[in-house]
Amino acid sequence: MHIFNAAQTAHLLPYTRLVPAIAEAAQDYANGSIAAPERLVVPIEEAGVLLAMPAIAQDIGVTKLITVHGDNARHDLPAIQGEVIVFDSKTGRRHAMLDGPTVTARRTAAVTLLGIQLLAPAAPVSALLIGTGVQAAAHADALIEFFGVTRLFVASRSEHHAQAFCDALRLRHAQASAFPIGSADIAARCQEVDVVIALTTATVPVIPAQLPPATMAIGVGAFKPEMAELPAELLHARGVVVDHLAGARHEAGDLLRANIDWSKVRDLASVIRNGITDKSPVPVLKTVGHAAWDLAAARVATGA
Template identity: 40%
Template sequence: METIEVFDARATARLLDFSALVEALKQATLEHAAGLIHAPVRMSVPLEDGGVFLSMPASAAEIAIHKLVSVSPANVAKNLPTIFGTVTVCDGATGQPEFILDGPTVTGRRTAALSMLGVRLLHPHTPSSFLLIGSGQQARFHAAAIGQLYPDASLYVRGLHMEAERDFCAAMNQSGVAVMSACEGKPHDIDTVITVTTSKTPVYTEAANAGRLVIGVGAFTPDAAEIAPQTVKASTVFVDDLNATREEAGDLIQAAVDWPAVRSLASASKEPVPKDKPILLKTVGSGAWDLAACRVARSAIRGR
């Protein structure tokens, strides 16, 4: 058997350009909606100390993938990463393994790229300012994506406290992405808010605003909600995966959202999006989006 190439976090990141990811994700949302990508709702089993083990397979005609990751919030106290995992990429016809990617990097970059696709399809105009609520690893991926795709936009971060904000800003500024602390910068007229926390209670409670796109990313269980119910109810709601969000999107479940009125992100590529109403995008993730990222990585590998 041939040796399977394994890409670590840094090598995986080099394969996953944000612009290419956004294009691949747009195509994947349409294929998933049409039944051309098969991706069941993720399976979850518990780990000790409140952690979970997540299995996310997906397949299309030419490619099949399996992402296996663990999420362990208690790892912070042990000075360990919260997320570990891998993505195995296989031939879609034979199932033969081709290469392995770093799971947290695939998750982080495709999640941020999915938010950027949401900005492209749902925003009432070109965004001029972003506020990230959360200062963890997913916030860093989003800041990197915003820095590449919207370099002229102002970018703020709101962490749990000022020290977290300052550390985040210092790290991102050192990487070449300009970020300002919300505590120090006092942002106003923000037109794009992205929540990237693991909070069980809402971290965004402002009234729905027709000139502001709100994207909820961090919460992916029914008991967790980053966005206040009143904000959800007053917004036109889009989701990345209708089936998955019905089971996992606590923001929507706790708000008793009107599910027949909820639209998929795929529909935004084909049908008009209201520009005069508050828009909210809720994402929980799908193996289909990991598959899209693996297509980008495979293309980059073959182009070397």
């Protein structure tokens, strides 16, 4: 079995291959070719949780094990740790162990890229990111590498964090311009970008309710019923697309708190299969994650 660290795992998952692999996995899951039960969540004492996410296809299977310890900063350790085990479905032979947080970050960003590709009226050249964590960094890299986005605004409650994020981003991508902004400037900047993406654990919506019709709003960070990044007014004014419908029904706090009409919510597999007739205003995308996306990443990483 090959064991890959974070940098090696990232190298194995270029977005040009990962995005179509996510699209394929979405269709495979929809037609029953991928079996993936809801993730198992096991509390660890007071501040931790173990997440287990298996998925099986005819070619390969994966199991992602992730631990989340919110107070790990005091131990000088990352809050999220884990791995993805990839094995042959016919024999059980282990192919690889991938870095779990890296797989999660890159496949989540790839789902966002796929959603933009399917739903937006044109490829974006500008974006506003709300948040400065690992997912925000992955999304910034993904937007630049996949779409060639050249102008990014980065919002944070901490001016220092936003500035540091932009400085690091410019070092990785000299061709892109990155500008830190405060929370008070989000509404104004949303009027001049192609896409706004929230990557937070907010309990109060952080994306403005009023956006230009061609500006796409994407909620990524909120993953519990009590969390919300997307305002109810925006959700009721636009079509809503999710990555995984069953997961969104009990994890997408934005949609739950807005009392959304689930009969009108579509998933990415449906959009891939049937297309979308109206892109004005651009539908909202809400993602919650799924083990099938980890399997898609494993296919790319191992050449399955």
